[in-house]
Amino acid sequence: KRVVCLAGDGIGPEVMQSAKRVLQVVERLYQHKFHLQDELFGGAAIDEAGQPFPARTLAACLASDAVLLGAVGGPRWDQAAERPEKGLLALRKALNVFANVRPVQVDEAAAHLSPLREEIVKGVNFVVVRELTGGIYFSFPKERTAEQATDTLTYTRREIERIVEYAFRLAQSRGRKVTSIDKANVLESSKLWREVAIEVSARYPDVELEHLLVDAAAMELIRRPSRFDVIVTENLFGDILSDEASVLTGSLGMLPSSSHSESGPALYEPIHGSAPDIAGQGKANPVAMLRSVAMMLEQSFGLEAEAQAVENAIAAVLKAGHSTADLGGTETTVSFTDRVVQTME
Amino acid sequence: KRVVCLAGDGIGPEVMQSAKRVLQVVERLYQHKFHLQDELFGGAAIDEAGQPFPARTLAACLASDAVLLGAVGGPRWDQAAERPEKGLLALRKALNVFANVRPVQVDEAAAHLSPLREEIVKGVNFVVVRELTGGIYFSFPKERTAEQATDTLTYTRREIERIVEYAFRLAQSRGRKVTSIDKANVLESSKLWREVAIEVSARYPDVELEHLLVDAAAMELIRRPSRFDVIVTENLFGDILSDEASVLTGSLGMLPSSSHSESGPALYEPIHGSAPDIAGQGKANPVAMLRSVAMMLEQSFGLEAEAQAVENAIAAVLKAGHSTADLGGTETTVSFTDRVVQTME
Ligand SMILES: CC(C)[C@H](C(=O)O)[C@@H](O)C(=O)O
Ligand SMILES: CC(C)[C@H](C(=O)O)[C@@H](O)C(=O)O
Numbered sequence: 001k002r003v004v005c006l007a008g009d010g011i012g013p014e015v016m017q018s019a020k021r022v023l024q025v026v027e028r029l030y031q032h033k034f035h036l037q038d039e040l041f042g043g044a045a046i047d048e049a050g051q052p053f054p055a056r057t058l059a060a061c062l063a064s065d066a067v068l069l070g071a072v073g074g075p076r077w078d079q080a081a082e083r084p085e086k087g088l089l090a091l092r093k094a095l096n097v098f099a100n101v102r103p104v105q106v107d108e109a110a111a112h113l114s115p116l117r118e119e120i121v122k123g124v125n126f127v128v129v130r131e132l133t134g135g136i137y138f139s140f141p142k143e144r145t146a147e148q149a150t151d152t153l154t155y156t157r158r159e160i161e162r163i164v165e166y167a168f169r170l171a172q173s174r175g176r177k178v179t180s181i182d183k184a185n186v187l188e189s190s191k192l193w194r195e196v197a198i199e200v201s202a203r204y205p206d207v208e209l210e211h212l213l214v215d216a217a218a219m220e221l222i223r224r225p226s227r228f229d230v231i232v233t234e235n236l237f238g239d240i241l242s243d244e245a246s247v248l249t250g251s252l253g254m255l256p257s258s259s260h261s262e263s264g265p266a267l268y269e270p271i272h273g274s275a276p277d278i279a280g281q282g283k284a285n286p287v288a289m290l291r292s293v294a295m296m297l298e299q300s301f302g303l304e305a306e307a308q309a310v311e312n313a314i315a316a317v318l319k320a321g322h323s324t325a326d327l328g329g330t331e332t333t334v335s336f337t338d339r340v341v342q343t344m345e
Numbered sequence: 346k347r348v349v350c351l352a353g354d355g356i357g358p359e360v361m362q363s364a365k366r367v368l369q370v371v372e373r374l375y376q377h378k379f380h381l382q383d384e385l386f387g388g389a390a391i392d393e394a395g396q397p398f399p400a401r402t403l404a405a406c407l408a409s410d411a412v413l414l415g416a417v418g419g420p421r422w423d424q425a426a427e428r429p430e431k432g433l434l435a436l437r438k439a440l441n442v443f444a445n446v447r448p449v450q451v452d453e454a455a456a457h458l459s460p461l462r463e464e465i466v467k468g469v470n471f472v473v474v475r476e477l478t479g480g481i482y483f484s485f486p487k488e489r490t491a492e493q494a495t496d497t498l499t500y501t502r503r504e505i506e507r508i509v510e511y512a513f514r515l516a517q518s519r520g521r522k523v524t525s526i527d528k529a530n531v532l533e534s535s536k537l538w539r540e541v542a543i544e545v546s547a548r549y550p551d552v553e554l555e556h557l558l559v560d561a562a563a564m565e566l567i568r569r570p571s572r573f574d575v576i577v578t579e580n581l582f583g584d585i586l587s588d589e590a591s592v593l594t595g596s597l598g599m600l601p602s603s604s605h606s607e608s609g610p611a612l613y614e615p616i617h618g619s620a621p622d623i624a625g626q627g628k629a630n631p632v633a634m635l636r637s638v639a640m641m642l643e644q645s646f647g648l649e650a651e652a653q654a655v656e657n658a659i660a661a662v663l664k665a666g667h668s669t670a671d672l673g674g675t676e677t678t679v680s681f682t683d684r685v686v687q688t689m690e
Contacts, residue, residue, distance in 0.1 A: 115461050115567050116567070137531055147502050148501040148502065149499070150484070150498065151533050152496075154494070155493065186434070188487045188488065189494040189495065218563070218586070219591070222460050222461075223460055239560045243563050244567065244589065
C-alpha cells in the first residue's frame with residue numbers, strides 16, 4: 001500500500017511523525033507493508049519549490065493508494081503569490097475527493113472542555129458530509145474589478161446526487177437519518193439541492209430525510225446537537241457548519257476527517273489547522289491525526305481490526321488519564337504517541 | 346410619527362398587539378402622537394390579497410416614518426407561488442435597509458437557558474451588523490435548468506463601504522472594536538470586502554479592526570463570544586452567524602433587530618420567527634418585539650428617555666421573576682405585557 005505523507009506546516013510535521021510511528025507498529029503487529037512517501041505541500045512547498053502543490057507532489061498523490069495530510073498554512077505565507085490554501089483546494093480537485101466526512105463525537109476525556117453544557121453534548125455522535133469539490137469554491141466566473149467582485153455558485157444535479165447518495169449510504173450503517181442543509185428559500189442552487197435530495201431519498205426508504213435551512217442548522221447544532229445522525233450539505237455551508245460542530249466536542253485536537261472520490265485515492269487529515277503558535281514545541285495533540293490514520297486503515301485498506309486497534313489504544317490512553325495540554329494533561333506529542341504505541345504492543 | 350405595523354403570521358399578531366399597547370402608553374405618558382397603520386404582509390397578505398407584499402403595503406411603508414414587523418411565514422404557505430419570505434426580501438429591498446443590526450446580550454433572566462456554560466456567556470454583549478440588501482440574495486444571474494442551478498454573489502465597493510462605515514460608527518459608541526468576517530481565502534467578493542474594510546478603518550483610528558474567516562467565526566462565537574464588540578459581515582454569512590449568535594442568549598424570544606437605510610424609514614422586528622406551533626395560544630414572549638419598539642423610539646424618533654423607559658420596565662418585570670413559558674415562567678403574552686405597562690405607568 002502506497003501512502004503519500006504531506007506533513008505540511010506548523011504542527012503538521014509533528015503529528016505526521018506520530019502517524020508514521022503508529023503505521024509502523026501496525027506493519028509489525030499485523031504483517032503489512034506500507035510504503036510511506038514524503039512529499040512537499042503547503043507553505044513548506046512554497047519555501048522549497050516556489051508553489052504550494054508542486055507537480056511532483058501531484059503525481060505522487062495520483063499514483064498512491066491513500067494520502068495523509070498534516071496541516072497547511074500560517075502567517076508566514078500570507079503574502080505569497082499562491083497561498084498554501086490554494087494548494088489544498090488544488091489537491092482536493094486533483095484527487096476529485098467530493099465527499100468530506102467529519103465524525104463529530106464527544107469523548108468522555110474532553111467533554112468537560114466543551115463550551116456547551118454537559119446535558120446538551122452528552123451522547124452527541126453525528127457525521128458531517130460536506131461536498132468538497134463544487135459550489136462557490138470552484139465555480140466560474142469569478143470576476144474582480146476595482147469597483148466590484150463576483151463569485152459564482154453552481155451545482156449540477158450529478159454533483160448533488162453523488163454526495164447525497166454518499167450520505168444516505170453512510171446513514172444506512174448508522175442511525176438511518178439524513179439531515180440535508182440548504183438555503184432553499186433564497187438560493188436556486190439550494191432548490192435544486194433539495195429536489196435532488198428528495199429524489200435520492202426515494203431510493204433509501206429505510207432512511208429518514210429531513211431538510212433544515214442553514215441558519216436554523218447553525219442554531220440547532222448548539223441547541224440540540226444530539227438530534228443529528230448524518231448531515232449533508234454543500235461546500236461553503238459545510239465549511240462553516242463542520243467547524244461550528246467541531247467546537248462542541250471541546251477539543252479540535254481530537255477530530256479526524258476523510259475525503260473520498262469515486263474511485264481514486266482518498267485523503268485523510270485532522271480537522272485542526274497548522275497552529276503556528278505552538279509549532280515545534282511538542283505540544284500538539286496527535287489524536288486527530290492518529291484517528292485519521294485509523295480511518296485510512298479501515299476505509300481505504302479495509303483493515304478493520306487494525307483500525308480498531310488504533311482507536312482502542314487511543315481510548316485506553318485517554319481513559320488512563322493521559323493527555324496533551326489542550327485537554328489539560330501533561331503529555332507531549334511524542335510521549336502520548338509512546339503510550340499509544342505501547343498499548344498497541 | 347407614522348408607524349406601519351405589519352403583524353404578519355403565526356405569533357406575529359400577538360406580539361404586535363403588545364407593541365401597540367406599549368406605544369399607546371408611551372403616547373400617554375410622554376405626550377406623543379403615533380399614527381399606527383396596519384397593513385397586510387407575509388402569509389396573511391397571500392391569503393387576503395394573493396401576494397406577500399401587496400402594492401398598498403409597499404406604498405404605506407415608503408410613506409411611513411418607521412415600519413414595525415411581527416413575523417412571517419409558516420408551513421401553510423410552503424407551496425404558495427410566491428412565499429412569504431419573498432415578501433420579506435422585497436420589503437428590505439424596497440426600503441433599501443442595507444444595515445441589519447442585531448444586539449446580542451445575555452439577560453440574567455435567561456442566562457440559565459443558554460446552551461453554553463455560564464462562564465462562557467457571562468458578560469456577552471455584542472452587535473451583529475449584517476449587510477441586508479446585497480450579495481447572493483439579490484445578485485444576478487440566478488439560473489436554473491433541469492441539470493444545474495447557479496447563484497451569483499456580487500458586491501460593489503460602495504455597498505461594502507457603507508455597511509462597514511455603519512459598523513465603525515456603531516463601534517465608536519461602544520467598545521471600539523470591529524470584527525469583519527469574510528472568506529477572503531476563497532471568495533473574490535471577500536477579498537474586496539477585506540480591502541474595503543481596511544480602507545474604511547483608516548478613517549477610524551480610534552477603532553480596532555480584526556478580520557476573521559467565516560468558519561473560524563462560527564467557532565469563536567461559541568468558544569469565546571465575549572471577545573466580540575461589533576461584528577460586520579455580508580448578507581449570507583450574517584444570516585448564519587447572527588442566528589448562531591442568538592442562541593447564546595438562551596432565548597430567541599428576547600432579541601430585537603433594526604434595519605436601516607441611508608435616509609428612508611427603518612424596519613424593526615424581533616429576530617424570532619412566526620412559531621406556528623404556538624401561534625394563537627398566548628404563549629409568545631413579547632420581549633423581542635417590545636425591545637424592537639424601544640429601538641424604534643430611540644433610533645428612528647430620537648426618543649431616548651422613552652426607549653429607556655420601555656427597556657427598564659421589561660428588565661424590572663423580568664427581575665421580579667415574571668416571564669413567559671420559553672423562560673420557564675407562567676406569564677402569557679398579554680399578562681406579561683400588562684406587567685410592563687403597569688411598571689411604565
Ligand atoms: C483553508 C480553506 C480553503 C479550507 C476550506 O474552506 O475548505 C478550510 O477552511 C477547510 O475547511 O478545510
Ligand atoms: C426568511 C429568510 C429569507 C431570511 C433571510 O435569510 O434573510 C431570514 O432567515 C432572516 O434572517 O431574516
